[in-house]
């Protein structure tokens with residue numbers, strides 16, 4: 585039963601049944617918290633539902649899927665995410681990513697919810713410290729990537745945005761913020777800071793972005809900053825649709 589937002593309805597109901605019938609609370613809550621993090625645990629958790637009702641129109645048994653998804657989420661969602669124990673310390677600000685930030689960036693990616701990982705999905709399904717060192721930090725050293733973070737006064741990172749492929753003809757841009765900052769304008773602030781750097785410091789002529797088509801907030805953010813949709817494609821790995829977007833940077 586395809587869900588346009590990518591909610592894995594069968595997997596959620598399977599976990600909900602395991603909880604109700606067998607009482608496997610710890611293991612199913614852990615597995616639910618990791619939805620979207622692994623190819624074998626793919627699809628969004630129930631809080632990714634955008635209430636479109638498509639699944640209910642197609643359901644031959646007239647199951648109130650949205651209501652049951654909400655009940656399943658209530659039962660399966662951990663109050664505290666297993667990786668998400670750090671508090672925001674003092675004020676938040678935006679700064680350039682430094683080589684010394686490896687551990688903080690690793691903590692940031694480890695604490696993201698499955699849905700944020702799925703929407704942002706910067707490097708792979710799962711981010712390890714080695715992957716960060718071999719990927720973005722190596723590219724920072726080589727001058728092929730420019731990155732900024734939202735940081736607090738305790739040295740924690742709460743958002744990461746970057747422009748990669750600086751040496752290529754198609755540099756691309758991505759921004760992700762922690763679930764605790766959603767709806768507070770920090771994604772926009774980080775994106776604007778990156779685009780300003782792209783214009784002033786990096787002197788780029790155009791910049792690309794790939795956005796999950798169901799991530800309406802991300803698509804709107806890009807549109808409001810001058811990105812236009814240049815194409816749409818289906819990612820065969822995760823079965824989800826992505827918009828290819830591009831912004832031309834005007835020079836004075």
Ligand code: SF4
Pocket residue numbers: 586587588589590591593632633634635636637638639640649650653
């Ligand atoms: S109502 Fe929710 S679960 Fe059903 S198709 Fe729409 S987004 Fe997916």
